[in-house]
Amino acid sequence: MFDGLQCNMSNLSQLSKAKTRSICAENRSGDKGGGGRAEVPLDDDGRPIGPAQALGRGWKVKPSDTIAAGATLELANIEGPGCIQHIWMTPTGAYRNLILRFYWDGQEQPSVECSVGDFFASAFTSCEVFAQISSQAVCVNPGNAFNCYWPMPFRKRCCVTMSNIGDADATLYYQIDYALNDVPEETAYFHAQFRRVNPLPYGKVYTILDGVRGHGHYVGTYMAWGMNNCGWWGEGEIKFYIDGDIPDGKSVDESVAEHGGDCFPTINGTGTEDYFCGSYGFVDHQAKQYKEYTTAYAGVPHIVRPDGLYQSQTRFSMYRWHITDPIRFEQDLAVTIQALGWRADGLLLLQDDIASVAYWYQALPTATFPELPQKKYLEII
Numbered sequence: 001m002f003d004g005l006q007c008n009m010s011n012l013s014q015l016s017k018a019k020t021r022s023i024c025a026e027n028r029s030g031d032k033g034g035g036g037r038a039e040v041p042l043d044d045d046g047r048p049i050g051p052a053q054a055l056g057r058g059w060k061v062k063p064s065d066t067i068a069a070g071a072t073l074e075l076a077n078i079e080g081p082g083c084i085q086h087i088w089m090t091p092t093g094a095y096r097n098l099i100l101r102f103y104w105d106g107q108e109q110p111s112v113e114c115s116v117g118d119f120f121a122s123a124f125t126s127c128e129v130f131a132q133i134s135s136q137a138v139c140v141n142p143g144n145a146f147n148c149y150w151p152m153p154f155r156k157r158c159c160v161t162m163s164n165i166g167d168a169d170a171t172l173y174y175q176i177d178y179a180l181n182d183v184p185e186e187t188a189y190f191h192a193q194f195r196r197v198n199p200l201p202y203g204k205v206y207t208i209l210d211g212v213r214g215h216g217h218y219v220g221t222y223m224a225w226g227m228n229n230c231g232w233w234g235e236g237e238i239k240f241y242i243d244g245d246i247p248d249g250k251s252v253d254e255s256v257a258e259h260g261g262d263c264f265p266t267i268n269g270t271g272t273e274d275y276f277c278g279s280y281g282f283v284d285h286q287a288k289q290y291k292e293y294t295t296a297y298a299g300v301p302h303i304v305r306p307d308g309l310y311q312s313q314t315r316f317s318m319y320r321w322h323i324t325d326p327i328r329f330e331q332d333l334a335v336t337i338q339a340l341g342w343r344a345d346g347l348l349l350l351q352d353d354i355a356s357v358a359y360w361y362q363a364l365p366t367a368t369f370p371e372l373p374q375k376k377y378l379e380i381i
Contacts (some may be wrong), residue, residue: 003181005083006151018181023076024174025065031080038062043175049066064173067098067164075174076160079114080105082180084152088172089117090145091126096378097166104189104364111366114194115378116162119164120146122318123224124304124380130301137220137321137359140301150219150359152190165375188216188361193369196355196381197376198337199228203349206237208335210252211370216362218327218335219277226315226353226380229341234272235348236338239265243331252334265328272337276300276318290314297321313353321359333360344365 004016019032027035038061040048043064047052052061067073091098095117098144116124121138125131133140152158158178164170192208200206208221218240227233245265248256255263269275273282277298284291294301304316327333335358339350372378 003087003184005153005179005183009084016181017079018082018179021078021082021180023078023176023178025172026349028049028154030076030176030178036061039282046207053256058245063170067162067172068172069164069167069169072161072163073172074159074161075172076158076176078148078154078178080180081157081183082153082154082158082178083183084154084158084176084178085149086177087148087175088145088177088371089116089172091162091165091170091172093168093170094166095122096124096380097164097375098198099163099165099170099372100194101161101163102190103157103159103161104154104366106270107364109368110187113369113372114192116146116359118194118224118355119192120148121222121267121317121357122145122146123222123355124302124315125337126319131292131317131321132294133299133301134324135299135321136296137317138319147339150190153187154189155183155254165378176233185362189259189359189365189366190359191216191366192357192359194355195355195373196353196373198226198313198353198377199351201353202351204253205239205256205336205338206236206354206356207252208337208356209360210334211367212329212333212360212362213331214362215330216360217329217331218317218333218358218360220321220323220333220357220359222317222319222357222359223276224317224355224380225284225317226313226314228348228352229267229348231343231348233339233340233352234281234342234348235340236272236273236350237340238267238269238275238335238337240247240267240327241334241336242266242327242329252336256336269337272340275337276320290316297323315353318334327376328337 002014002016004018021030023030036058052059096115098116101110124282304315
């Protein structure tokens with residue numbers, strides 16, 4: 001019988017025993033009949049205050065939560081089995097200061113750890129800057145409504161938190177939609193890992209993912225790439241090292257030396273813009289300009305262009321979802337990308353500002369992630 005956990009057009013007509021639930025600031029527990037129960041707050045004299053002061057209980061009393069500076073808010077704590085099917089949120093403040101974490105089945109190690117803007121493929125946006133994304137896994141709609149459709153199954157428990165590492169309080173509007181039902185035995189767990197290097201050391205490759213152990217498949221890459229040179233920057237090849245391509249016990253950094261090395265990947269890309277399903281430098285050759293695009297599986301939805309004043313560096317926001325072509329591994333996986341541009345006498349090794357999010361599914365346990373950079377190393381300036 002259909003379990004109702006991972007839905008699409010081909011199974012939408014099928015009935016199931018799954019139970020639909022949703023968590024938001026108006027129903028923090030997600031309980032059946034648990035929404036709209038917040039009481040209108042009162043001032044010291046006992047008079048109603050707030051947006052719903054004249055309307056009463058059930059009328060938009062608590063549509064958001066506040067995350068104090070330096071605090072962590074638990075967004076969801078769900079007893080399984082079940083599957084998160086959709087997440088919507090819109091936060092205030094600097095997105096790199098808000099860190100999303102997902103914990104599956106009681107693990108102390110998060111399986112998702114990422115700044116909120118990067119998780120939704122929107123590193124260079126803000127409350128004032130919007131870039132449309134229309135993809136199958138992530139949608140970003142006016143004005144900066146973040147939507148995620150990655151299915152996130154769990155068996156025992158799901159815990160979702162957001163930490164505010166900034167110096168000011170942040171407001172978060174959010175909704176987490178999920179279904180409760182038994183999870184099939186072969187189902188893996190969703191993972192997402194953020195990394196950033198600024199600047200990339202000369203002659204080094206950029207590591208998107210390393211240290212993954214177990215059985216799974218890689219399903220997506222997001223990159224926020226800031227140029228530190230003039231000219232074309234996207235000649236670098238992405239490489240997937242699968243099931244023993246990297247010697248056992250070694251990191252990809254240890255195994256892939258400057259200008260090559262003696263470890264060879266199973267999958268070798270042809271260029272950065274090629275990997276993100278573009279070509280010839282993302283250029284509209286009639287307009288002689290970079291061209292944004294957003295599609296179901298790949299896109300460059302946001303290009304930050306110099307404005308002749310403070311906005312001086314060109315930056316590219318790029319996503320590639322391996323939904324129809326996942327990269328499968330049975331033992332281990334590492335992913336790198338080169339930073340290469342053109343110069344008059346050939347290829348140029350770049351020292352750019354590069355950040356990424358790797359998305360994949362795998363069986364538990366989750367290996368410990370690299371320590372997240374501190375706030376001053378996360379910020380985009």
